[in-house]
Amino acid sequence: MKVGVFGLGYVGTVTAACLAREGHQVIGTDINADKVETVNRGYSPVLEDGVDRLVRDAVRLERLRATTDQAEAISSSDVSLICVGTPSRENGSLDLDPVRTVVEQIAKALGQRREPHTVVMRSTVLPGTTREVVGPVLEGLSGRRLGADLNLCFTPEFLREGASVRDFFDPPKTVIGEWAPGHGDAVAELFSGLSAPLFRTTLEEAESVKYADNAFHALKITFANELGNFCKARGVDSHRVMDVFCHDTKLNLSPAYLKPGYAFGGSCLPKDLRALVYDARQADLPMRLFEAVLRSNEEQVQRALDFVRASGARRIGVLGLAFKAGTDDLRESPLVELVESLLGKGFDLSVFDRHVSIGQLVGSNRQYIDREIPHLAQLMRESLEDVVADSELLIVGNRDPIFEPVVRDALASRRVLDLVRLFDDVEELGENYHGICW
Numbered sequence: 001m002k003v004g005v006f007g008l009g010y011v012g013t014v015t016a017a018c019l020a021r022e023g024h025q026v027i028g029t030d031i032n033a034d035k036v037e038t039v040n041r042g043y044s045p046v047l048e049d050g051v052d053r054l055v056r057d058a059v060r061l062e063r064l065r066a067t068t069d070q071a072e073a074i075s076s077s078d079v080s081l082i083c084v085g086t087p088s089r090e091n092g093s094l095d096l097d098p099v100r101t102v103v104e105q106i107a108k109a110l111g112q113r114r115e116p117h118t119v120v121m122r123s124t125v126l127p128g129t130t131r132e133v134v135g136p137v138l139e140g141l142s143g144r145r146l147g148a149d150l151n152l153c154f155t156p157e158f159l160r161e162g163a164s165v166r167d168f169f170d171p172p173k174t175v176i177g178e179w180a181p182g183h184g185d186a187v188a189e190l191f192s193g194l195s196a197p198l199f200r201t202t203l204e205e206a207e208s209v210k211y212a213d214n215a216f217h218a219l220k221i222t223f224a225n226e227l228g229n230f231c232k233a234r235g236v237d238s239h240r241v242m243d244v245f246c247h248d249t250k251l252n253l254s255p256a257y258l259k260p261g262y263a264f265g266g267s268c269l270p271k272d273l274r275a276l277v278y279d280a281r282q283a284d285l286p287m288r289l290f291e292a293v294l295r296s297n298e299e300q301v302q303r304a305l306d307f308v309r310a311s312g313a314r315r316i317g318v319l320g321l322a323f324k325a326g327t328d329d330l331r332e333s334p335l336v337e338l339v340e341s342l343l344g345k346g347f348d349l350s351v352f353d354r355h356v357s358i359g360q361l362v363g364s365n366r367q368y369i370d371r372e373i374p375h376l377a378q379l380m381r382e383s384l385e386d387v388v389a390d391s392e393l394l395i396v397g398n399r400d401p402i403f404e405p406v407v408r409d410a411l412a413s414r415r416v417l418d419l420v421r422l423f424d425d426v427e428e429l430g431e432n433y434h435g436i437c438w
């Protein structure tokens with residue numbers, strides 16, 4: 001394919017050199033004339049393992065050249081990859097000026113042509129930017145409509161500096177966010193040589209994936225460092241700990257616990273995090289991440305409460321009281337906390353959880369209820385159907401499978417706040433179906 005690469009920094013240079021290596025005809029552009037000249041002399045303007053040789057070979061084979069003239073790049077390509085920088089401003093916001101400028105240049109050049117073209121954002125931008133900033137500029141200045149022969153995509157780059165050529169050819173995934181279905185066909189073809197799993201999504205999903213990835217990587221590093229600080233203070237070898245930790249691909253390095261829903265609770269997580277934070281404090285060791293985790297978790301309960309208050313409903317049915325289905329353990333259940341708060345605010349509540357029968361509870365579980373929520377027993381109902389019938393708003397608190405058909409039916413006539421997202425076909429379920437973080 002004929003490809004224009006806009007911005008010859010780390011991402012642009014590696015992308016241009018690797019696509020040329022794959023046999024595509026690539027033209028790179030940059031506002032920095034030195035970078036352009038460097039490429040045309042057969043050298044890479046960035047220091048990256050393996051990229052110099054790729055640039056040299058590609059230039060020699062006349063598969064790669066560079067220019068400062070955007071219009072020339074557009075007239076020589078079918079696909080434009082935008083790889084300009086999106087640096088931080090002083091206040092942390094994203095500086096979109098380079099993106100706006102390059103999109104304006106591309107749009108004007110596209111206005112001079114009628115051939116089909118696909119514009120692909122590779123620069124990291126916040127959800128909504130490609131549709132709300134890039135799209136209108138493209139249409140406005142080119143005089144062309146997005147659709148039939150002008151396509152718009154966001155395809156994030158997952159390379160790591162230092163290993164970027166390797167990462168380009170062996171990425172963890174390829175994600176193509178599309179303005180509308182079909183817009184990503186040319187990009188899919190461009191990257192069809194890569195064996196990575198391909199995901200075609202909306203623009204906003206693809207933009208968000210990039211932020212999810214980077215936020216998670218940053219979180220992992222900070223998690224490891226904070227835990228390492230703690231281990232060191234306690235004379236424990238953190239690397240040996242993390243070797244064992246990483247071996248667990250069932251619960252630790254796995255999809256477990258990674259779907260947005262409701263607050264964590266139960267008899268272990270809150271207690272153990274608090275103990276860790278307290279113990280570290282005794283060693284004058286701040287545990288900022290873990291402290292923030294506890295605070296953030298409390299706020300998640302507050303979000304559910306806010307939703308219910310804003311809904312205007314007074315009669316609330318709660319389906320599931322234990323923090324997960326199949327247990328009768330109510331200790332530190334964030335659902336109990338929610339029920340308590342709602343009760344305190346004067347809501348009319350009824351609760352169903354077939355695994356929690358107050359009469360049968362014993363031991364620390366029973367003590368917890370007697371101490372924390374002695375009036376809970378009066379709210380419990382024996383019949384799921386009665387709870388649904390009596391409520392204006394239903395709150396789904398755990399994944400008991402018997403909830404699914406009942407909630408699906410109930411959606412026809414009442415609102416549901418599903419804290420666990422029982423269903424995936426959210427679009428089909430209409431305006432009555434809500435979550436607090438999905």
Ligand SMILES: NC(=O)c1ccc[n+]([C@@H]2O[C@H](COP(=O)([O-])OP(=O)(O)OC[C@H]3O[C@@H](n4cnc5c(N)ncnc54)[C@H](O)[C@@H]3O)[C@@H](O)[C@H]2O)c1
Binds near residue numbers: 084101123
């Ligand atoms: N560096 C990485 O490892 C990495 C990985 C994934 C994603 N990203 C994202 O990719 C984007 C680019 O990152 P980078 O590290 O390659 O940036 P960079 O600063 O190294 O390169 C950006 C290049 O764009 C050029 N440029 C600016 N305006 C231009 C214009 N109007 N026309 C043509 N060229 C123009 C600049 O001169 C510069 O050479 C950023 O959004 C970044 O967040 C970077």
